[in-house]
Amino acid sequence: MELNQLLQLKTIIESKTMTAAAERLHISQPALSSGLKKLEEELGVQLFERKKNNISLNKAGEIAFTYACAILGQAEEMKNTFRQYAKENNLINLGFCDPGPMRFSAPLLQKSNHNLTISSELVDDDSRLLNDLLSRKYDAVITLEKLNHPDVESHPFAKEQLMLSVPLEDELAHKTSINLHEYPDREFAVYRSYCAYERKMKGFMNWLTELPHIKIYTDYFIFRQMLEHSNVLSFTTRLVQVYRNDGERVIIPLEDDGISATYWLSYTKDNKKRLKGILSWVEENSLMLLGADNFNL
Secondary structure, three states, rough: OHHHHHHHHHHHHHEEEEOHHHHHHHHOOHHHHHHHHHHHHOOOOOOEEEEEEEEOOOHHEEEEEEEHHHHHHHHHHHHHHHHHHHHHEEEEEEOOOOOHHHHEEEEEEHHHHOEEEEEEEEEEOHHHHOOOOOOOOOOOEEEOOOOOOOOEEEEEEEEEEEEEEEEEEOOOOOOOEEEEHOOOOOOEEEOOOHHHHHOOOOOHHHHEEEEEEEEEOOOOHHHHHHHHHOOOEEEEEEEHHHHOOOOOOEEEEEEOOOOOOEEEEEEEEHHOOHHHHHHHEEEEEEOHHHOOOOOOO
């Protein structure tokens, strides 16, 4: 059982209708109905009497509502306690949808903000990040989609692009850019993390993984060993290349469609002052983050 399920239950009861509750929670009505059904399945009881175009709270629902209010109240009290702790200790919590921008930017942000403690966390389900931001679990989040909410400001954070990792002795090593669709018979090795950026490249990844000479790795350690001891073509990204050493290889930009993306930095408007150091660093380094293809750190 998740706090979000209890919040949805409480909002449905307070809003009187599913439609009004969905609007307050900024989710679709089918998603809200699905969440309610899942909660009822976990509790083993129905919480509402359902009639055509109408639902009404039953006795079990009244009991559940009492518990939901108490639990959510305790959770909010706990969050307030740690919000105050974070403020007093200059702690900034950042949530990232992907490991690439997190491992790239977190050390740089910490280096440029000596008076702060930067805490970074990777979130597997990036669809949670808006709610996590609004609930103050994070002071700011980095996502692949702009967050549209009246209480949130979003700014472009960093450009991402898939790149080819080529051994020095390979015939492609002299090229300044490459379209992989021109080399479908080459042997490729791919590390798949199934992250948000990969999902963004769904069309390209579907094409790539169907090539005849493709080797897919899901264990990063084994993939790293392959990079060190194999001459096969592999992949990195614009951000990953900064912190991952591919050894005696050339990193070449790709020209294929569907491989570029922009990460967005989002925060609540009332938290902007606390993020002054973070936002200043992003603004000062905007050309590096969004413009130039090569980094100069």
